[in-house]
Amino acid sequence: MIADRTSRSFLLSAALTRAGQAVLRKAAPGGRESWERKNHAGRTVGLYAGPASALGTAVAAARVHPGAGLAVLAAGACGAYDDVAGDHRRGFRAHLGALRDGEVTSGAVKLFGISAAGLVAGAVMKERVPDKVLAGVVIAGAAHLVNLLDVRPGRAAGAVLALGAPGLSRKGPAAELSAVAMGGAAAVLPDDLGERVMIGDTGAHALGAALGAAVVAGNRRAGLLVHAAAVVAAAVYGDRVSAWARAL
Template sequence: MVGGRTSRSFLLAAALTRAGQALLDAAPPGGRERWERTNHAGRTVGLYAGPAAALGAALAAGRVHPGAGLAVLAAGACGAYDDVAGDHRRGFRAHLGALRDGDVTSGAVKLFGISAAGLVAGALMKERPLDRLLAGVVIAGSAHLVNLVDVRPGRAVGAVLALGAPGLVREGAGGELAAGAMGAAVGVLPEDLGARVMLGDTGAHALGAALGAAVVAGNRRAGLLAHAVALVAAARYGDRVSAWARAL
């Protein structure tokens, strides 16, 4: 059963996300054109959903645990940098290869930035060194996973809702963090499904980090290890994961 604190986390994240999206849509900083992108179908969509979802999820997560809020905010910030300065190279190998050649890509910034944020959050949320390391992998891996499936309208939001739902049955911080991630996802759901906005890397990474923080808060070492292995495998076969999400 979903408790009162869990419900409040869901409602808070959803309300903050809706309000943030409305404000950005009404008065986009720098002009509307700066916030417009072309989606896979050639339609012009707004990027308002990403920052709104990141802020809603971060504030809801920070209310539960400061480390979780930090991870979500940092993941969203790294994603925002890629949305603005992205060079569209795909895959870790491409970005690491460019880094070896002295080219610091936006993808490399995301990789190291989100990984560092995950490790810091893991250190704040867990006590033992191995648990802290696994927590960092889970948070960073979850941020990457949601971004991998953000290939069509509704895919990333649907993944957050599906993956977060089991966490609602947990009592305590794990359930509250899962609810916050889901609330932020629901906040952008109508516009995302209608292909009027897109999450971009900002929203996808933030929502993924929020899910990862929920997993960290709700699991001990065995659970963390299982999730970490699954997320590393998903990253290893990222192209297949994206193709599967695209085919749904």
């Protein structure tokens, strides 16, 4: 029965994501041109995969736990804002530096928005205050981590599949949410690798938040502390993490 629920979560997330891509590709709001960008190699790619994976995984995650669905949707929305209004700055230090100078960048909005969403989700998913805070850090940090890995086609989605796989061995919501994250990633990976689409900040943050929610669902305080320390370290050494992802 548990395996059946996990499989259904994977299939639902994947199916919703694929359906979302198909709908957006057929009837892109604002016209097809507004949904096209040049990737790192100068190829024209579609942005359909980002919103599709964010919405697909959010709906599938909400079926498992409303707090997880909220975190995924909010992370995707903040990522979408950065995709649309983002500037040249990279890394939290640059955005926080700009904030100190009185400039509110898209990265700062994303940082505080996803952090707030993570804390709200953590508050819903855990009972004790320390666990709520750690859960919020894990969800927001996981969203940021996956975005750091999104430096080449397939890197972020592939990382979600690899990082989510161990969670399938757990029971209950942890396994189901791992399957949700993996389903969304699996749905976009072929087109992402083929450089037909890019998931952008929208998809990377949403998939990362789903992965973080799975970690939260499957761990108590000690495990949350370890994972929180890991994602904070990744944020601090973000440039090195991105460089490592490029080298893979």
